[in-house]
Amino acid sequence: xxxxxxxxxxHTFIGQFHILQDVSLTVERGSITVLLGRNGAGKTTTLKxxxxxxxxxxxxxxxxxxxxxxxxxxEIAAMGIGYVPEHRAIFRDLTVAENLKIAERRRGDLDRxxxxxxxxxxxxxxxxxxxxxxxxxxxxxxLAIARALVPDNKLLxxxxxxxxxxxxxxxxxxxxxxxxxxxTTVLLVEQNFxxxxxxxxAYYILDDGKTVHSGxxxxxxxDKALIHRYLGAVGESVGGER
Amino acid sequence: MASQSKSPKRFAALDSLLQGLKxxxxxxxxxxxxxxxxxxxxxITGTSVNEGPAKYxxxxxxxxxxxxIFAMSYDLLLGYTGILTFGHAAFFGGGAYTMxxxxxxxxxxxxxxYRVSLPGGLDVTEPSAFxxxxxxxxxxxxxxxxxxxxxxxRVKGVYFAIITLAMAEAIHILSKATDFxxxxxxxxxxxxxxxxAWINPTQYRLRFYFxxxxxxxxxxxxxxxIVNSPTGRIFVALRENESRARMIGYNPALYRTxxxxxxxxxxxxxxxxxxxxxxxxxxxMTSAVTTVNALIMxxxxxxxxxxxxxxxxxxxxxxxQFLYQWFGARWPLVFGIIFIVLVMFLPxxxxxxxxxxxxxxxxxxxxxxQRAAAQx
Numbered sequence: 001x002x003x004x005x006x007x008x009x010x011h012t013f014i015g016q017f018h019i020l021q022d023v024s025l026t027v028e029r030g031s032i033t034v035l036l037g038r039n040g041a042g043k044t045t046t047l048k049x050x051x052x053x054x055x056x057x058x059x060x061x062x063x064x065x066x067x068x069x070x071x072x073x074x075e076i077a078a079m080g081i082g083y084v085p086e087h088r089a090i091f092r093d094l095t096v097a098e099n100l101k102i103a104e105r106r107r108g109d110l111d112r113x114x115x116x117x118x119x120x121x122x123x124x125x126x127x128x129x130x131x132x133x134x135x136x137x138x139x140x141x142x143l144a145i146a147r148a149l150v151p152d153n154k155l156l157x158x159x160x161x162x163x164x165x166x167x168x169x170x171x172x173x174x175x176x177x178x179x180x181x182x183x184t185t186v187l188l189v190e191q192n193f194x195x196x197x198x199x200x201x202a203y204y205i206l207d208d209g210k211t212v213h214s215g216x217x218x219x220x221x222x223d224k225a226l227i228h229r230y231l232g233a234v235g236e237s238v239g240g241e242r
Numbered sequence: 243m244a245s246q247s248k249s250p251k252r253f254a255a256l257d258s259l260l261q262g263l264k265x266x267x268x269x270x271x272x273x274x275x276x277x278x279x280x281x282x283x284x285x286i287t288g289t290s291v292n293e294g295p296a297k298y299x300x301x302x303x304x305x306x307x308x309x310x311i312f313a314m315s316y317d318l319l320l321g322y323t324g325i326l327t328f329g330h331a332a333f334f335g336g337g338a339y340t341m342x343x344x345x346x347x348x349x350x351x352x353x354x355x356y357r358v359s360l361p362g363g364l365d366v367t368e369p370s371a372f373x374x375x376x377x378x379x380x381x382x383x384x385x386x387x388x389x390x391x392x393x394x395x396r397v398k399g400v401y402f403a404i405i406t407l408a409m410a411e412a413i414h415i416l417s418k419a420t421d422f423x424x425x426x427x428x429x430x431x432x433x434x435x436x437x438x439a440w441i442n443p444t445q446y447r448l449r450f451y452f453x454x455x456x457x458x459x460x461x462x463x464x465x466x467x468i469v470n471s472p473t474g475r476i477f478v479a480l481r482e483n484e485s486r487a488r489m490i491g492y493n494p495a496l497y498r499t500x501x502x503x504x505x506x507x508x509x510x511x512x513x514x515x516x517x518x519x520x521x522x523x524x525x526x527m528t529s530a531v532t533t534v535n536a537l538i539m540x541x542x543x544x545x546x547x548x549x550x551x552x553x554x555x556x557x558x559x560x561x562x563q564f565l566y567q568w569f570g571a572r573w574p575l576v577f578g579i580i581f582i583v584l585v586m587f588l589p590x591x592x593x594x595x596x597x598x599x600x601x602x603x604x605x606x607x608x609x610x611x612q613r614a615a616a617q618x
Contacts (some may be wrong), residue, residue, distance in 0.1 A: 053485065077491035089486050091479050102475050103490050147490065 004029040004155055004185050005050070010059030010069070012042075012049045019045045020056065021209040027155070027202075032177070032186045034196045034217070036231055037206035043189040044086065046206065047157045050187075051083050052076045064154060078105065082148030086159040088140035090147070092133040096124055099132055099143055105151035116183075117146045120176040138169040145176065155185045162192045174199060193231060197221050205230045269462075269549075276455055279303065280448055291448060300451045304443070306559045307458040308516045313539035313551035314465055315508035320537070321546030322469055323501040324481025325394065329406030330536050332413045333386055333506040335528025337513030339417060340382045342432045342523030344375040347425060350436065372438050376514065383510025384503055391502035395495045410533065418525040431524030435517065443519050450519065457515055458552075461508050465548055468504060477501055478546075542584060544591025553592055 005027040012020035020042050027033045035043045048054040050061055052073040061069040068076050077083065090099050100110050100117070118125040121142040127135060135143060141161060148156050161177065162170045174195055180186055190196040196203070196217075203220050205213040207230055220226065263270065280300050284291035312334055319325040349371040358370045393405055420428045427433070437443075443450040468474050476497050479487045484494050517523045526532065535558065536551075543554030558577075565573035588595040 074488045
């Protein structure tokens with residue numbers, strides 16, 4: 001298989017805290033891969049380390065054939081990695097249109113992608129001229145993902161897209177992310193195991209800053225003991241229902 | 243969008259021009275009033291347009307135009323890019339001193355030694371000396387802007403503000419250092435700067451009024467173009483959340499530098515014009531009070547609006563005049579109290595609060611209309 005991203009034994013410190021202690025993972029081109037693990041396991045830090053927002057002090061991050069560890073975040077982003085952070089990280093002072101326009105890397109990106117983006121998130125078309133701070137939480141989350149779709153990103157890092165969304169919106173969000181994988185690769189952090197298990201083909205489980213388990217999602221869903229051990233009761237009950 | 247593409251192409255340019263005029267009708271109205279002001283004022287008071295109260299009030303407006311542009315340049319940093327700096331006087335004073343020093347010490351020699359004439363034989367030595375002075379002001383402003391932005395890469399927020407204060411104070415100290423008394427006049431400053439006769443503000447007040455007005459219009463247009471451009475949107479994005487801007491691939495340092503250099507350039511040119519207007523350059527132009535004035539004008543008028551700080555400059559200048567008449571030299575004390583009250587009740591400044599309120603009124607109005615329609 002063809003890997004677009006290979007993270008090899010990275011260690012990341014935030015201040016004096018050794019947050020990531022040997023994380024390795026591989027993301028295949030065109031797939032959806034999910035990072036699982038309890039709160040504080042280091043999932044978000046892994047995404048930030050890939051993008052260089054919290055630069056790893058050791059290890060290698062190979063994106064599209066190049067070692068990008070140590071490069072500055074804006075350079076890494078411009079190479080074609082879109083990051084959708086937790087908590088709807090849009091620009092609230094800009095309109096929906098401006099939020100999308102600002103993500104253009106080449107002139108006309110938005111015009112080319114508009115149909116695709118509005119196909120995934122029809123609401124945004126209606127809200128096009130509104131300032132970001134007039135949007136609901138779910139709409140902001142959709143805008144944050146849409147913004148990452150404007151340039152031709154080869155890889156999207158999406159952190160907890162379902163967080164705080166109403167069930168109806170979670171459905172919509174899942175549809176959208178599934179639609180994305182047709183054109184790009186997604187590395188997802190997701191606490192909602194139902195959502196994660198239905199979307200992803202591959203998984204990595206992080207615990208205490210280490211990758212402790214990985215494999216095909218189809219196998220994980222069957223392994224209730226493993227789910228119980230690393231993801232707790234919620235994961236187990238959900239896994240059991242399937 | 244569909245209707246636009248259907249309309250014939252040759253009307254598209256005219257259409258967009260008309261649209262543009264319609265959108266900026268407020269500013270055009272203000273501009274028309276300011277163009278007519280000297281003549282209308284002279285007519286009303288029954289005096290000549292070139293002397294007496296007409297001349298005096300033209301002078302007041304000239305000062306407002308220049309300070310308005312200075313305040314507006316501050317708004318590019320504070321209001322749009324979210325950079326708090328206490329060093330803006332360095333750009334203003336830098337421009338003023340560059341202009342005054344050049345006109346006092348270099349221009350006379352230049353005029354004596356060189357002779358510049360157009361192909362037709364027209365002697366343009368003096369205008370080219372003045373042009374050279376402006377170019378020098380541009381260069382000095384750019385260098386100062388770069389200097390400040392280099393620091394902004396390393397230090398953030400309040401710490402950065404304090405460092406800019408120190409940098410501007412260094413220039414202030416330099417401007418009144420006795421070591422250079424021969425050139426700068428030290429504490430006294432430079433007075434009676436030999437400005438070119440055709441731009442002499444005492445002799446040709448009305449002409450200078452229009453020069454200052456034209457300068458203000460051009461600078462405002464330039465700033466408006468920048469904040470409405472994609473670069474301007476990145477400024478706003480940086481103000482709101484720098485790390486989010488970085489996440490989508492923008493180098494914050496680069497855009498902060500652009501903001502700084504543009505702001506320094508506009509402030510420097512405003513300072514240069516101010517030194518021509520007052521035919522002087524004094525240490526007060528490089529002092530922290532000058533920065534604080536820009537800050538007050540910006541907050542008073544409304545941050546992040548461009549027109550707000552310009553209005554703030556007008557309010558501060560004219561209001562200051564009246565307060566001075568009533569309270570004498572203690573007027574800043576009274577103004578300080580008024581300023582505190584204004585900030586408490588108009589936290590977004592005059593223009594900012596107006597925009598907020600008018601949007602609320604509009605929403606309430608349309609709601610009421612909807613309800614009335616529903617009842618019927």
